[in-house]
Amino acid sequence: MRFIDIEETIKKRKSVRTYDGRPLTDADRAKLEEVIGEICSSESPFPGKIKITILDAGSSAETEKLGTYGVIRGANTFLCVTAEKTEGVMEAVGYNFEKLVLAATEMGLGTCWMAGTFNRNSFKNALEIGENEIFPIISPIGYEAEKTSFMGNLLRTFSKAGSRKAFGEVFRNGDFANELTEDEAGEYAFPLEMVRLAPSAVNRQPWRVVMKDGNFHFYKEIMAGGKVSLDLQSLDVAIGACHFHLAAESGGLAGKFVKEKPEVKAPAGMEYMFTWKTE
Numbered sequence: 001m002r003f004i005d006i007e008e009t010i011k012k013r014k015s016v017r018t019y020d021g022r023p024l025t026d027a028d029r030a031k032l033e034e035v036i037g038e039i040c041s042s043e044s045p046f047p048g049k050i051k052i053t054i055l056d057a058g059s060s061a062e063t064e065k066l067g068t069y070g071v072i073r074g075a076n077t078f079l080c081v082t083a084e085k086t087e088g089v090m091e092a093v094g095y096n097f098e099k100l101v102l103a104a105t106e107m108g109l110g111t112c113w114m115a116g117t118f119n120r121n122s123f124k125n126a127l128e129i130g131e132n133e134i135f136p137i138i139s140p141i142g143y144e145a146e147k148t149s150f151m152g153n154l155l156r157t158f159s160k161a162g163s164r165k166a167f168g169e170v171f172r173n174g175d176f177a178n179e180l181t182e183d184e185a186g187e188y189a190f191p192l193e194m195v196r197l198a199p200s201a202v203n204r205q206p207w208r209v210v211m212k213d214g215n216f217h218f219y220k221e222i223m224a225g226g227k228v229s230l231d232l233q234s235l236d237v238a239i240g241a242c243h244f245h246l247a248a249e250s251g252g253l254a255g256k257f258v259k260e261k262p263e264v265k266a267p268a269g270m271e272y273m274f275t276w277k278t279e
């Protein structure tokens, strides 16, 4: 999938929680269906079978009550992700769904990753979910309203939506002891910066990347309280990997994601996920 300007799109994307109530135009719906088809049928660096359904949830008033506890206003269409329960599938969900989020952003549509503030059962009834499938994520999709709702503003403030951790705090050089500077990252400063700007659940930004011998090792920081039933941190790091990959591709940087745990001593609470091996 080709983006016109991946940097601009990543910078433009934000969680949109207030929509203007207009249904998707036929042209936008058709384009979305095309992008979904492409994403779900193309080879991804993170294996796993995922399905993305465009769900019309009735009137926007109904949606507010039934589906999202008032967090989302004015949306009447949702993207729902279901996936086969296999090892590593959360990485496939994170990577692939973020591609769709960015494609929607490029089309001028608003989205908001949601793993928590929606009533799964009310959505489940409208979807066909198999025995061996999970239903981790939805996102509203539509046109952003001019004025953000009170709840939308509250959530942006609560999650410090616009702020991100510093480059050297999340990216390391050689091992976890040394901060990586943009100068040291060289041509990879851009893909890493695009990871830094990625969305994450409650804006926790659990991605950590160690540059070593020219390769980039991705870790997730496990949050206090241990794993919850949904492995949100794996989703978040895979979202970051999507940004990294698209930025690397746009900059002509060759490489691929592999699972080859490096000889790096990771502090407690840090779990290795995958490596971008440069070619």
Ligand SMILES: Cc1cc2nc3c(=O)[nH]c(=O)nc-3n(C[C@H](O)[C@H](O)[C@H](O)COP(=O)(O)O)c2cc1C
Binding pocket: 013, 014, 015, 016, 071, 112, 113, 114, 115, 116, 117, 118, 155, 159, 160, 161, 162, 198, 199, 200, 201, 202, 203, 232, 235, 236, 239
């Ligand atoms: C995996 C994931 C789950 C999320 N779940 C929710 C949610 O349940 N409700 C919500 O309002 N926002 C949710 N968000 C949106 C984040 O709060 C948001 O991405 C973060 O605060 C950064 O803000 P931004 O997206 O505007 O850059 C989720 C984001 C991700 C990546």
